Amino acid sequence: MLTLLAKLFQALNSESSSRQIALAVALGFFFGLAPLASLHNVVILFFALFIRVHLSSFILAATFFSGLSYIFSFFLVGLGESLLGAQALQGLWTGLYQFDWFKLAHLHHTYTLGAFVFGLLMLVPMYFLSLTLVEKYRVSLMATLERYRIVKALKASRFYRIYTSLAGQGV
Amino acid sequence: MNRIIRWQGIASFIVIITTLSVLIYLFAEVIAKKAMEHGLEAYTGAEVNIDEVNINYSPFVVDVYRIQVTDAGQPEQNAVEIAHVNAGVDIWQYLLGKVLVEELRAEQVQFATQRSSAGQVFREPEQSITDRLKQQAQDALGTEISLPDPEELLASSNLKTVKAATALEESYETEKEKLSQLKSQLPSKEKLDDYKKQVEALTKVKVKSVNDITKLKKDFDAIKKQFEADKAIVMQTKEQLNQTKNIMSKRVNDLKIAPSQDWAQIESTYQLDKIDSADFAHLLFGEKAREYHDMALMAYQYAKPLLAPSPEQQAEINHAAKGRFVHFDEENPQPDLLIKKAHFSVMTPQGDFEIDLSEVTHQHWLRNVPTRFTVNTNNLLSDGIANLAGELSLAANNDFETQGNWEVNKIPLPETALAGSKELTVTLLSGLLAGNGQFKVTNEDLDSVNAFTLSQAKYEGSADSSLASAVLDTINGLDTLDLGVDAKGLLASPSFSIKSPMNQILQQSLMTQVNSKLAGFKSDVQAGLNDKLSGALDLGNAAQTDILDFENLLNATDGTLSSLINNDVVKQQEENLKNKAKDKLKDKLGDLFGG
Numbered sequence: 001m002l003t004l005l006a007k008l009f010q011a012l013n014s015e016s017s018s019r020q021i022a023l024a025v026a027l028g029f030f031f032g033l034a035p036l037a038s039l040h041n042v043v044i045l046f047f048a049l050f051i052r053v054h055l056s057s058f059i060l061a062a063t064f065f066s067g068l069s070y071i072f073s074f075f076l077v078g079l080g081e082s083l084l085g086a087q088a089l090q091g092l093w094t095g096l097y098q099f100d101w102f103k104l105a106h107l108h109h110t111y112t113l114g115a116f117v118f119g120l121l122m123l124v125p126m127y128f129l130s131l132t133l134v135e136k137y138r139v140s141l142m143a144t145l146e147r148y149r150i151v152k153a154l155k156a157s158r159f160y161r162i163y164t165s166l167a168g169q170g171v
Numbered sequence: 172m173n174r175i176i177r178w179q180g181i182a183s184f185i186v187i188i189t190t191l192s193v194l195i196y197l198f199a200e201v202i203a204k205k206a207m208e209h210g211l212e213a214y215t216g217a218e219v220n221i222d223e224v225n226i227n228y229s230p231f232v233v234d235v236y237r238i239q240v241t242d243a244g245q246p247e248q249n250a251v252e253i254a255h256v257n258a259g260v261d262i263w264q265y266l267l268g269k270v271l272v273e274e275l276r277a278e279q280v281q282f283a284t285q286r287s288s289a290g291q292v293f294r295e296p297e298q299s300i301t302d303r304l305k306q307q308a309q310d311a312l313g314t315e316i317s318l319p320d321p322e323e324l325l326a327s328s329n330l331k332t333v334k335a336a337t338a339l340e341e342s343y344e345t346e347k348e349k350l351s352q353l354k355s356q357l358p359s360k361e362k363l364d365d366y367k368k369q370v371e372a373l374t375k376v377k378v379k380s381v382n383d384i385t386k387l388k389k390d391f392d393a394i395k396k397q398f399e400a401d402k403a404i405v406m407q408t409k410e411q412l413n414q415t416k417n418i419m420s421k422r423v424n425d426l427k428i429a430p431s432q433d434w435a436q437i438e439s440t441y442q443l444d445k446i447d448s449a450d451f452a453h454l455l456f457g458e459k460a461r462e463y464h465d466m467a468l469m470a471y472q473y474a475k476p477l478l479a480p481s482p483e484q485q486a487e488i489n490h491a492a493k494g495r496f497v498h499f500d501e502e503n504p505q506p507d508l509l510i511k512k513a514h515f516s517v518m519t520p521q522g523d524f525e526i527d528l529s530e531v532t533h534q535h536w537l538r539n540v541p542t543r544f545t546v547n548t549n550n551l552l553s554d555g556i557a558n559l560a561g562e563l564s565l566a567a568n569n570d571f572e573t574q575g576n577w578e579v580n581k582i583p584l585p586e587t588a589l590a591g592s593k594e595l596t597v598t599l600l601s602g603l604l605a606g607n608g609q610f611k612v613t614n615e616d617l618d619s620v621n622a623f624t625l626s627q628a629k630y631e632g633s634a635d636s637s638l639a640s641a642v643l644d645t646i647n648g649l650d651t652l653d654l655g656v657d658a659k660g661l662l663a664s665p666s667f668s669i670k671s672p673m674n675q676i677l678q679q680s681l682m683t684q685v686n687s688k689l690a691g692f693k694s695d696v697q698a699g700l701n702d703k704l705s706g707a708l709d710l711g712n713a714a715q716t717d718i719l720d721f722e723n724l725l726n727a728t729d730g731t732l733s734s735l736i737n738n739d740v741v742k743q744q745e746e747n748l749k750n751k752a753k754d755k756l757k758d759k760l761g762d763l764f765g766g
Contacts, residue, residue: 045187049180077494084497097499103267111494 018138022131024053028061029126033069033076034115039105073111079118080110200224207235215250216294217241231262241290242283249286254279268496269505275513282519331429331436332700336707339422343714346415350721353408357724358401363731369394370738378744379751388741395736402732409725416718423711430700437696464658464665506534522551535564544575555582561610571614578607584625597643602628608656617662625652 031044048058069076084093096102106112195202204224211219222237235256242250255278261271358366373391378384498507510531517524525547530540541564551557561575582604589597608621630647634640646652655670 042188046180046184049184049187050177051180052175052177073493080494081497090499093497094499094501097501100267106268106496108268108498109494109496114494 018131018134020052021054021057021134022127023051024048024055024057025061025130026123026127027053028058028063029065030119030123031058032062032065032067033119034112035106036066038112038115039101040112040116069115076114076118077110078114080112080114083113083117084108084110199226203233204235207238211238211240212293215240215243217243217246217250217292218290220290230259232257232259239284239286239290241286241292243292243294246289246292247286249284249290250282252279252281252284253277254281264505268498268507270508271505272510273512275510277513277515280515280517330700330703331432332426332703332707335422335426335429336703336710339419339426339707339711339714342418342422343710346418347714347717349411350408350415353404353411354721356404357408357728358404358732362401363728363735366394366398366731366735370735370740373740374743376744378748381748384741384745384748387744391738391741398732398736402729402736405725405729405732409729412718412722412725419711419714419718423708423715426704426707426711430697430704433700434693434697464667468662504537506532506537508532508534509538522548522553522555522557524548533565534567536567551579552583552585555604556580557582572612574609574611576607576609580605584628589630597630597632597646600629600631602626612662615662617658617660617665619658619665621656621658623654623656625654626650628652 027044027048031041031048034041048055083089093108097108102108105116107116200223203226204221207224208219208221218241220237220239221235223235225234225236226232227234233256235258236254238251238253238256239249240251242248255276257274257276257278259273259275261273264271370391373387376383376387378387496507498504508531511529513526513528513531515524515526515528517526526544528542528544530538530542532538532542535541541562543562544560546559547557549556557577557579559575559577561573563571563573565571584599584602584604586601587599589599603626604623605626606621606623608619610617610619610621612618628646628649630643632643634643653672655668657668657670658665659668660666
């Protein structure tokens, strides 16, 4: 975990594209929301590996949002319940239900559908939010943090040794 | 393009997926074992141990060996232990969110087996199912058939006869007091004689002039006022006497009908009326029938929520499961859970049972096939044979229906208490039971017809009365005993009808022996009641005589006073004066005309 964190900070501080990090966080968010063994997570994993995104950020974001998803599962289940139970959408769900891929993806499960729809809706906002945060960090926060004693103390730690050993390796 | 695409990512993806697949393959059995233990522990609230899980992938079959579920109430033993469960699962349907089991077999299902070490309990049980069943059975036991002691019964102040006699006595005392007060105000015989003398004296007064008549009239009016005052008292007394007569008459009538009302109450309270047409089969076997019904009902109530959970229960299940599958109409709809065939081999101390089920689901309307079940044993309580076959189905609107039939033969009956009251205890020591029946439950309605034959039966019991002795002797003398037990009505509280030729045999045998005892009791009670009645009626007769005497006195006084009031003494004296005047005038006219 320390290595992953170091990689994240290394990416934030390096010349890695802000967009790569932001997209990794957004995909990690999408991945983390749904139950681990869902079909759309396999597709997200494929995209995370296939497209050049910052993998360490993806893994960290997926881990973080998995925890959040567990805590807020009642919200995702409720969203899925209301969508699958909505009278106006019965025709849509019944139509989709005839396809095995729909059932295989467990999109008729309240938790999975709630996570999928919420993840899909928040994917773009999450991307731009992450992008803004990364850029703000690089422009203002990074230089400010460098001056704090705690950061200097951190630089003497094991974490920083890992961080420096990774420097220049890229992702 | 290469700035966006990471081609080696495809290889990474394949490696990750392959690695995951291999890991799942290698650890599937361990994961499945832990998942089953964890799931069952969450459900039962106590430690669950599984020895081994084997997974065969083609066809997909899961074998689970030695499942031990700790009894949360008694952790040193298992609530259930199953030696081997084999389930063929349709993996494709499972991936699509449905559980379709082609065949499920559970071998050597045993209850209450000893554990090698006490299991952990995660959730304290309210009460174990077996304890609740025992409690239910105990609560259902016990009927009281008792004849009361006539003396105690007659001493009861709640008897209407006693109450009516007391009321008569109290009324008599009260009325007597009222009449006595009025009697003291009535004119005495001496006073009436004095009145008569006064009137007679007025009659003898010599009137010579109109002034004398006026004076006489004044004197008579003066004593007449006294007569009228006394007459008013007499009238008031008569009115009171009428009221007294009415009250006493009502009290006496109440008293006369009280013994018959008391007897009716005694008959009803002690069910003496039913002894005449006694339903002995119901007395002896009714509670047992109810007891078995209650046990069956409890089992049904445990199973029903699993078949058709209420919306609240469904919500709870959903919450616990963190979401649920929602299924929609499809061309070939399949139930969410379907076990096409299941076989359980259950071993109990009472015998080994082979249970076969087909089409086990809670959504029968989707395939339009009911769940069918058979339960068979040929060593029930050693040599007994029992077979049960039936089917059940649940409609989309939650309507529930089950029906089936059963038969048993050569069932050796264990020692069973049939009746346990102060006067009669009957215990069936041994016997062989045969029987058959049908049952049908539609939602909350039960309709069940059953016939039993009890043979080679031996009874033991004690009897404190001739009635009880007769019951004991008669049932001991029966070679076979046939019973028809019907249960109809609401499932929770059906009405039982128990018919048996034993009723007629017992009635004939009993009535000769019982009649004298019962008749003795009847005569004792009725004689006691009659004693109370006659004692009180003597008082009533005395009261009536008093009333009659008083009435005669009143009438006589009234007559005397009326006669005195209506006396024409003034008129008579007027006539006398007129006559005297006429005579005097005649004499004077004779002298004048020389006549």
